Amino acid sequence: MMSTTNSQWSAKNPYTSYLSENYVLNGEGSGKETRHIVFDLGDSGLGYKAGDALGVIPICPPETVSDLLALGGFSGDEEVETNLGVCSLREALSNRYEVHRVSKKWIENLGSKVITDNGSIEIKIVGRDRVSTSDGSSVISWEGSGEINDIPSGYSQIMSPNDPSEELWNELTSDPKAMEDYIWTRDYIDTLRDFSNIAFTAQEFIDGMDRLKPRLYSIASSPDHEPGTVHLTVGIVRYSYHDRNRAGLTTGYLSDRCEVGETPIGVFMSPTRSFILPENGDTDCIMVGPGTGIAPFRAFLQQRDINGDGGRNWLFFGDWTESGENYYKEEMDDWKERGILDKHDLAWSRDGSEKVYVQHLMKKNGAEIWNWIEGGGYFYVCGDKSRMAKDVHQTLIDICSEHGEMSPEDAKSFVEDGMMKKEKRYLRDVY
Ligand SMILES: Cc1cc2nc3c(=O)[nH]c(=O)nc-3n(C[C@H](O)[C@H](O)[C@H](O)COP(=O)(O)OP(=O)(O)OC[C@H]3O[C@@H](n4cnc5c(N)ncnc54)[C@H](O)[C@@H]3O)c2cc1C
Ligand SMILES: NC(=O)c1ccc[n+]([C@@H]2O[C@H](COP(=O)([O-])OP(=O)(O)OC[C@H]3O[C@@H](n4cnc5c(N)ncnc54)[C@H](OP(=O)(O)O)[C@@H]3O)[C@@H](O)[C@H]2O)c1
Structure with missing residues (x-):
C-alpha cells in the first residue's frame, strides 16, 4: 500500500x-x-x-466576489492586510475568506458603525476619497445635539435612531438564536443589503470574515x-x-x-491513523455507509480485493431511492459475483411508505452481526454524524445486548470501552 x-x-x-x-x-x-x-x-x-x-x-465564486465589490463600491485593486500577508481585495475575497456565509464576528464588528443612544451619532464620510481620520477609518464618532440634521458638512448620517438596520443589529447581537438563524441563511451580499447604509474601507470590509478553510x-x-x-x-x-x-x-x-x-x-x-483496515486480512469487516458514507468502503473493498484478503465483507448502504442513488451498483454486483462482497444490505428511505434506514436492516440481521463481532470482526461507520452515526451506534449496542445476552450497561461498555477504545475494531469516519 x-x-x-x-x-x-x-x-x-x-x-x-x-x-x-x-x-x-x-x-x-x-x-x-x-x-x-x-x-x-x-x-x-x-x-x-x-x-x-x-x-x-x-475558490469563492467569481460572480459573488464581483457582486460584493460592486455593492461595497470597490474596484478590487485596493490593498488589504490578511493573515497570509498583503494582497488585493479581490484576491482576499476569492482565495482567503469564506464569502458565502456571513460570520458572527463580522456582524458584531458593525457595532462600531451603529448609532449610540446618548446623543452621539456615528457617522461616515460619504466618499472613500475623503477618508481623513488618523486611524485611516472612514467612520468617526461625533458629539452633537442628537438632532437628525445636526451633522458637520461633508458628512452624512448613516443611521437614524429609527433605522431598521440598527434595530436588526441590536436584535442579532442580543439574541444568540436570532444571530444563528440569521447567519445560517445569509452571505455577505444579503447582509450588505440589510445594512445598506454602512460604508467600509477595504480593510474593514474583510476584517472579521471567516478565513477560507x-x-x-x-x-x-x-x-x-x-x-x-x-x-x-x-x-x-x-x-x-x-x-x-x-x-x-x-x-x-x-x-x-x-x-x-x-x-x-x-x-x-x-492521512488517517485510526480508520484503517485490519492488519490481518482474514478478519471479517462490517461496513455501514449510507449516502456519501459509501466512499471509504469502495476504497476498502478495492483494497481487500487486490490484497486477496480472506476475511468476509458486509456492506450496509442506503439513500433515498434505488433508482436514483444506487451508487457504484455495477462494481458492487461484480464484487458480489466474485465473492468479495459477501453480504450487501440496501436501505431505501424514500421508495416506500415507510423510511428504511441502515440501522433497521442491522436490527433485522442482529444475530448474524453479533456472530461476526463475536468472531473478532471489525465494525466501520462512515457518513452523517449528527443523526445516522448516533442511531447506528445505539443499534449496535442493542444488538450486542440482545444477542450477546448482556445488560444494556454491559453492552454499552462492550461497544464503547471494548470494541471502540481498547480493541480499536469499531471505527468511525463521520462528519
Ligand atoms: C473527515 C471528513 C470526511 C468527509 N468526507 C466527505 C465525503 O466523502 N463526501 C462528501 O460529500 N462530504 C464529505 N465531508 C464533508 C465535506 O468536508 C464538506 O463539509 C461538504 O462537502 C460541504 O462543503 P462545502 O464547502 O460544499 O459546503 P459549505 O460551504 O461548507 O456549506 C456547508 C454549510 O452550508 C450550509 N447548508 C448546507 N445545507 C444547507 C441547507 N439545506 N440549508 C441551509 N444551509 C445549508 C450550512 O451552513 C453548512 O454548514 C467530509 C468531512 C470530513 C470532516
Ligand atoms: N458538513 C457539511 O456541510 C455537510 C455537507 C454534506 C453532507 N453532510 C453530512 O453528510 C451527510 C451525508 O450526506 P449524503 O447526501 O451523503 O446522505 P445523507 O443525507 O446522510 O442521507 C443518506 C441516507 O441516510 C438517511 N438517513 C437520514 N437520517 C438517518 C438516520 N437517523 N439514520 C440512518 N439513516 C438516516 C437518509 O434518509 P432521509 O433523508 O430520507 O431521511 C438517506 O436515505 C449529510 O446528512 C450531512 O449531515 C455534511
Whole structure:
C-alpha cells in the first residue's frame, strides 16, 4: 500500500491537481446530486492508503466576489492586510475568506458603525476619497445635539435612531438564536443589503470574515487499484434562501466551476491513523455507509480485493431511492459475483411508505452481526454524524445486548470501552 510520508504538499502548500473525471452518480429523476470526482496525482509523489481523506482548497465564486465589490463600491485593486500577508481585495475575497456565509464576528464588528443612544451619532464620510481620520477609518464618532440634521458638512448620517438596520443589529447581537438563524441563511451580499447604509474601507470590509478553510473528503479508491489518482464521492450542497440559489463553497466549486483537465485545484492528503483496515486480512469487516458514507468502503473493498484478503465483507448502504442513488451498483454486483462482497444490505428511505434506514436492516440481521463481532470482526461507520452515526451506534449496542445476552450497561461498555477504545475494531469516519 502506498504511504503518505515525506510529502512536501500540505494545506499551506497544496499540490495543483487537475480532474480526470467529474460525473453525476445519480440516476435520472433523482433529487440529489452526488458526484464521482477523480483527481490526477501527476508527478506530485503524493501517496495514500485506503481510509485516508483528501483536502481540497476551494475558490469563492467569481460572480459573488464581483457582486460584493460592486455593492461595497470597490474596484478590487485596493490593498488589504490578511493573515497570509498583503494582497488585493479581490484576491482576499476569492482565495482567503469564506464569502458565502456571513460570520458572527463580522456582524458584531458593525457595532462600531451603529448609532449610540446618548446623543452621539456615528457617522461616515460619504466618499472613500475623503477618508481623513488618523486611524485611516472612514467612520468617526461625533458629539452633537442628537438632532437628525445636526451633522458637520461633508458628512452624512448613516443611521437614524429609527433605522431598521440598527434595530436588526441590536436584535442579532442580543439574541444568540436570532444571530444563528440569521447567519445560517445569509452571505455577505444579503447582509450588505440589510445594512445598506454602512460604508467600509477595504480593510474593514474583510476584517472579521471567516478565513477560507480547506474541506476534507474520504477517499473512495485504493491507490493500488487506481494508481496515480484519487477518487471521491461528493454530495453537492445546494439550497435556496431569500430568493437566491446557493451552493456549498467547495461542492459548488467542484461541480460548477472545475472542468476536467483544465481547472487547477489545490489538494493535499489528510492521512488517517485510526480508520484503517485490519492488519490481518482474514478478519471479517462490517461496513455501514449510507449516502456519501459509501466512499471509504469502495476504497476498502478495492483494497481487500487486490490484497486477496480472506476475511468476509458486509456492506450496509442506503439513500433515498434505488433508482436514483444506487451508487457504484455495477462494481458492487461484480464484487458480489466474485465473492468479495459477501453480504450487501440496501436501505431505501424514500421508495416506500415507510423510511428504511441502515440501522433497521442491522436490527433485522442482529444475530448474524453479533456472530461476526463475536468472531473478532471489525465494525466501520462512515457518513452523517449528527443523526445516522448516533442511531447506528445505539443499534449496535442493542444488538450486542440482545444477542450477546448482556445488560444494556454491559453492552454499552462492550461497544464503547471494548470494541471502540481498547480493541480499536469499531471505527468511525463521520462528519
Ligand atoms: C473527515 C471528513 C470526511 C468527509 N468526507 C466527505 C465525503 O466523502 N463526501 C462528501 O460529500 N462530504 C464529505 N465531508 C464533508 C465535506 O468536508 C464538506 O463539509 C461538504 O462537502 C460541504 O462543503 P462545502 O464547502 O460544499 O459546503 P459549505 O460551504 O461548507 O456549506 C456547508 C454549510 O452550508 C450550509 N447548508 C448546507 N445545507 C444547507 C441547507 N439545506 N440549508 C441551509 N444551509 C445549508 C450550512 O451552513 C453548512 O454548514 C467530509 C468531512 C470530513 C470532516
Ligand atoms: N458538513 C457539511 O456541510 C455537510 C455537507 C454534506 C453532507 N453532510 C453530512 O453528510 C451527510 C451525508 O450526506 P449524503 O447526501 O451523503 O446522505 P445523507 O443525507 O446522510 O442521507 C443518506 C441516507 O441516510 C438517511 N438517513 C437520514 N437520517 C438517518 C438516520 N437517523 N439514520 C440512518 N439513516 C438516516 C437518509 O434518509 P432521509 O433523508 O430520507 O431521511 C438517506 O436515505 C449529510 O446528512 C450531512 O449531515 C455534511
